[in-house]
Amino acid sequence: MSSARRTVQVRVPATSANLGPGFDTLGLALSIYDDLAVTALADGELEIEVSGSGADEIPRDESHLIVRVIRHVFASVGRAAPGLRIVAHNGVPHGRGLGSSGAAVSAGVLAAKGLLEGDVDLSENDLLRLATQLEGHPDNVAPALFGGLTIAWLDEQARPQHKKLLVHRGVAPVVFVPETTMSTSLARSLQPLQVPREDAVFNVSRSALLIAALTQSPELLLAATEDKLHQSYRAEAMPETDRLVRTLRGAGFAAVVSGAGPSVLVLADGPGRRLEAAELAGRVTDAPWEALMLAVDFKGGTVRDISVGAD
Incomplete structure (x- = not known):
C-alpha cells in the first residue's frame, strides 16, 4: 500500500x-x-x-x-x-x-x-x-x-x-506530578560544567548499583538512587520538589527528580510501599501533587x- x-x-x-x-x-x-x-x-x-x-x-x-x-x-x-x-x-x-x-x-x-x-x-x-x-x-x-x-x-x-x-517485577513506580512546570533548558543551565572527581566516582558507583537494584535487587534502590551530579544544583529552582525528595528519602523511599523535574519519581520495592509513599507525600507538602501509580x-x-x- x-x-x-x-x-x-x-x-x-x-x-x-x-x-x-x-x-x-x-x-x-x-x-x-x-x-x-x-x-x-x-x-x-x-x-x-x-x-x-x-x-x-x-x-x-x-x-x-x-x-x-x-x-x-x-x-x-x-x-x-x-x-x-x-x-x-x-x-x-x-x-x-x-x-x-x-x-x-x-x-x-x-x-x-x-x-x-x-x-x-x-x-x-x-x-x-x-x-x-x-x-x-x-x-x-x-x-x-x-x-x-x-x-x-x-x-x-x-x-x-x-x-x-527488563526491570525486576518487585519495582513499583509512583510519580508525583505538581501543577507547576520546569524548563529543561533552565534546569540544565543550573549545573556546573565541571564537578569534583569524588562526585563523579560517587555517581559511577551508584549508577552501576542502580542497574543491579532495578534488575535483580530492589532492596538496594535507596542507596542506588543517590546522586551528586545534578539534583542538588537544580534544587533552588524547584524548592517543593527538593523538599518532597528529601522527605521521602529520609523515610526510606528511593525518591529522585524525574528527568529535569519538577515531578518526583519513587522506585518503591513493592506496591504496598508506594502507597505508603503517597500517603507521606500527601501529609508533608503544601502544594498539590497528583500521585500516579504506574507500571514499567x-x-x-x-x-x-x-x-x-x-x-
Whole structure:
C-alpha cells in the first residue's frame, strides 16, 4: 500500500530519565501514553487536532513538533513528505520531567516509519539515530521507542546506542506530578560544567548499583538512587520538589527528580510501599501533587497501519 491516504496509529510511553545517578544515560518507560493517528494526505494539506496535556499551547501549523519530525524523517531517506492529518491525545504531562518532548519526537519517527512501510525500512538503529538528532540526547527517546529500562550512550562516531533491560517485577513506580512546570533548558543551565572527581566516582558507583537494584535487587534502590551530579544544583529552582525528595528519602523511599523535574519519581520495592509513599507525600507538602501509580512499560512505542483494507 502506498503512503497516500494511509493511516497509522502510534502509541508512545512517558519516560523518566536520569533515575538519580544515571545522568543523561538511564531512562525508564512508564505506563502513561501519547496516542495519535496520522493520515497521509495530498501534498500541501495539513490538519491537526490535539487534546490532553498542553493542548492549548500546541501549534496547529507547520511548526508542530510531530509535523517537523515526520518531514525530517522523510527528507533523511530522500522521500517527499505527504500532506498530513494528525489527531493526537497527549497523556504524557507537558513540562513535568516525564519526557513529553521525547515522546513527541519518538511518536513522529514511528509515524514516519509506518507511512514509509513498503517503500523504506527503518531499523531500530535508524529510529534511535533520527530521534536523537531531533531531541538532542538519547536518554528519553531510547525508553520511549523500546520500553523498559534503557542504557543509552554515544559511540566513538557519536552514533547513539542503547541496551534494553527488563526491570525486576518487585519495582513499583509512583510519580508525583505538581501543577507547576520546569524548563529543561533552565534546569540544565543550573549545573556546573565541571564537578569534583569524588562526585563523579560517587555517581559511577551508584549508577552501576542502580542497574543491579532495578534488575535483580530492589532492596538496594535507596542507596542506588543517590546522586551528586545534578539534583542538588537544580534544587533552588524547584524548592517543593527538593523538599518532597528529601522527605521521602529520609523515610526510606528511593525518591529522585524525574528527568529535569519538577515531578518526583519513587522506585518503591513493592506496591504496598508506594502507597505508603503517597500517603507521606500527601501529609508533608503544601502544594498539590497528583500521585500516579504506574507500571514499567516493557513494550515501548508502537505503530500499526489502521487504513481501510490494511491487514
